[in-house]
Amino acid sequence: MKPGAATAQPSRQPRSRSTGPLPALALALAAALSFAALAPAAVNAQEAGTTPPAYVDRVLETGPQANQAPEGEPETINSEGWARSLRLDYSLSSQKGPSSSLSRAIQFSGYLDTPNYGALSVSGSLNSQQIDASGPDRGSSSSSGRGSWRVDQRAMPLDAGWYGDHSAGDISTASPPLARSLGRVFLPFIPISGLAGHWYRGEDIDLNAASGNPGLFTGIDVNGFSPAAGRVSSAGGQMQLAGQRNGLSRTEAAVEVVDAHNVSEAGSASGLSARSLWTALAWEGAAPWATTFTPGRTDPIPLRSGGLRVQGNWMESSSNGGDRAAGGWLDAAWRTDWLQNSGGIYYLQPNLRWGSSTMASDLKGAYWRADTSARRWNLGWTLEASASVSGLSGRSVFGNVYGRYSLDKRNMFGATLSLRNGNGSGQSVQLSWDHTSDWGQTQWRGNVQHAGAIRTLFAGVDQAWAVPLPFALSTSLGLEQSRSDSGVTASVRSWGLLAAYAPSSQLSVDASVRGAHGATSDALNANIGISWRYNLNWSLIGRYTEARGQDPQSAQIVSALTAATLEPVIPTPASRSLQLILRYEDRAGTVSAPLGGAPGVGAGSVNGTVFFDADSNGRRDASEAGTPNITVVLDRRFVARTDAQGRYEFPWVAAGAHVLQIQTDNVPLPWGPVQRDPVAVSVVVRSTTTTDFPLQRER
Template structure:
């Protein structure tokens, strides 16, 4: 019985606990209701909102920007400007030991009424071990861009080591264009929108030289050039016509390489162009791109050149080009006839050649395909047996297909028959993986009595930004010809910033053949950059032997413009470079921006894109001495490694473009039109330009 009584007491205790909890809950509810009733009158009459007051952040609480000069150090007076001063000591060993001292100056100045000014100058003094007196070399250039004049005119002026002027029609739309001539002198361009464009230049001819220290070597001749381009009235909406001319007079000039006997020469160029909707098209697609790039668009251009030389007589060149766009294909075609000994200034144009060509390409997001064909013959009918005379037929087929997001394959076939016959086949496989971006290549060529086989791999390794690392490795075998054998070709290209303000870069290319021949081209540098604008760089370069050249099977028109490959002298050098870079001006206005706006740095590389894939591989060299334009106002020139840089550029959209001047033939820039790029504040934006060989 005692045991039966325990559950009853527990149950009674539990009920009592629940009863007390319920009473407590009722009391809390009543209290809450009472408080709510008391709060109602105050909730019905809320306090009015306080008026808005701007709250300016205390500048003392902001973190300091290490990339900006302190207020006490910045000179806020005068026009926005930047200045770079270099002093270097350069020791080189080759056929002789030389010691060079160089001073370089570069800068930009943005004026309100006189346009934008750019300056690039280098003065070098060189002393060899066996000579008592030293040699001096220099290169300098001053540009004034976008100077406003009355009635909507703008003026561009240049002085120093520049190129003669040209017009857009002279640069052409097809495979033939008029080259410019390097001079040390004066030049100018005056244009009124796209209606009138005039140019003139005069000076002494010369050559840009120097592997590590840039220089300009006058060759003794004197030239003068003038020309213009005018917009013609068409009377039809959506169409446009232009006409252009250029005259050239040279006295005592030599060939482009500076060799040969001097001669006097004169030349005249004339061209006319029309663009609009093609007769077979229903309509012209709208857009801001050139008419020939839009569906239904057509552009026609006719050209004529006549040259007179005291050594080789008169010659006439005629050619016409057409560019049009269908729903799927982008086409360019033309006919040409060049008499023997045709020249323009110091350059020998394609001569003793006539024929026709047609090239087209099409692409989607998954695949790309194209072809190029050419039929040509000699004007003098000297018959077959040389690279530039005799009948010739050429065909190129190329394509690329994307298998998936990580793999794509490509192929290119070149065939040439009759004169200088040959065949070349390129196979490639691009792969993206956890190891980075890989390109496997196979090249087969049969030309000039030799058969070449090359297998290679180009690797872009995945490294953390801002570092980069690329390698190239290829095995080549040559059968027949004058230099049979096999060997390895390799390359390395990379840069890294291990700690703040320090950077390292290296570019190495080499080859070793079974016959014992070796080549090496090395460029290794280290740079320290301080927050106050000072920098110190140490660079080592070495060149030994001749780099192996790819076997080429190209058309007769391309072969006629091939330049002679100069032998690289054996040398080894060390350069120590001390630089200072600063900027000043009202409200710290950056290049191309308003006072007080943020700024970044724009730079990149111009390189020989030998495999035509649009990327720089470790085996591909940079192009020195090429002019790069920013917003068509500021100019700079690539260094010996093909690099360029615009410091302190306003954040936002800008136009960057490459000038075809000083790009060796038959190479030409892939991007002929200005490229739009967006800069971020305090960041480096990289835009590379590839130059590719004409097929």
């Protein structure tokens, strides 16, 4: 191993599992990947004229080293042909809930890197489930199948400097970069089972198109996709109209249309048909009042000092032939020597929608956000005033102030004050204290809130314990007391645990358990697994999952615009399952571009978790849940999706420097990624580099 790689951790292998019927296209692509893994193509070696030398590990550290493969089975790979990897899982799962079931599933994932046709990523599962009914129908049985799958081809070279990205399966509609680059009003992505394409030439022009059956991403312990009747199609593009080579200014325009036809909708006897149009014009350059301006561009925010970016948006929609609505919003971002600012105005008529999806509507108002920071502190605030366009709801004014101060290397204090007056009035004060000691890292949290007719007091502590490797342990405890104006009181006790033990690259144990108990609520979410890697290719995994009740959802003091984008809470049925997985994985070939590195280099792996960072401290606490179905991209070429616990993994990544990025297609509003730009990671031979992505709520 190389010294100085702080992000490298003992190998832990998160498992991605999804169940369901898989189209013949996905099976054919899986077969193609299997064939590629066995065929000695030797394309790269022939182009170079020589066969790359076999990799020889040179240990730079002193002291005992873990065995990387069982005795007599050296860890070697076939370096001939295109770089490729394949993973196949066969699993048996027994589940008990409202009914009992026995599932058999074949799951697969793989990557294929070609020199002339971009990179191919594929994942999916084929599931067969036997269900035994309970209750009055006890004794009857039925069979079913469901699941989720996708195929991605990225960075495919085309003529005249063009590149193409193509996707098939359970994906989301695309949109131009301007659709989510600035401001507080976003176009929602629509989950579909179909096809999507994205074609671009540098930053000059960007085109997209998608079409498929709408649906909903589901899953308790595994990912799934439930398709609905109807069809959704979208198309659009973005173009740079003007720009200077020195980077001082640029003008861009974008347009996107979406058509939803006969989409089934809950509570409606007839299908929904709707069309929407969105256009935008953006300019970026030096602010007229700036005395200095640093050339260059950091997209989307922060801007350079002295920079200004303005974007105007217009949208129209019509549904079922007569229900028409329109909306417009103007956003700006600018940066002074001390403050980073953003502000805007919006006017959104009632019943405004984006195809088959709803979005913020029946609102008009304005907002201003600003923040500043120094070496030891940061301070920010938000002001927003809004009212109903139709007059059905009253006016509201929202404001908050938040900040953090680092007293020393061991102590940091944070506070947030939120106030809302008028419609949905309330107040809240949140306090936090982060303390580092010999025990590890501790965060004490407190919250006093008055929302509507309920007063709430919360106190909690999150602890990341300083345990020696190969152990990892985090715990969380919380107590919430609430009292209504009528005198009714209630309390909820919550707890959580994150643990892992990986004594070698062959054996790992992991656990994620959260629970809550109160007079009217009792919830538990558990995922516990053990993995034994017998040799380079074969592993045996056992996993227990349980979901019972709903995580406690406390009312929050947020602005009207944020509240309009809140996702509905979907109840999850109670379930309990025990799963046994037999895994085969293999890799071969020489890379032509990163996953990359030079021919013959060693490899490690990259994994992590995308999670809801509820306390905005940037790290995952035991009480914070992972986010499923989020797309993670490695080196802008290879695609993986988080599993039902929010975990992703790229196995067999060449040692060296790489970049990771998450796409916002399935990030539920009003949450957003903290790291919008690509994150640099370093992979060490035969080690696992762990990179987590926090999602934080709009303040």
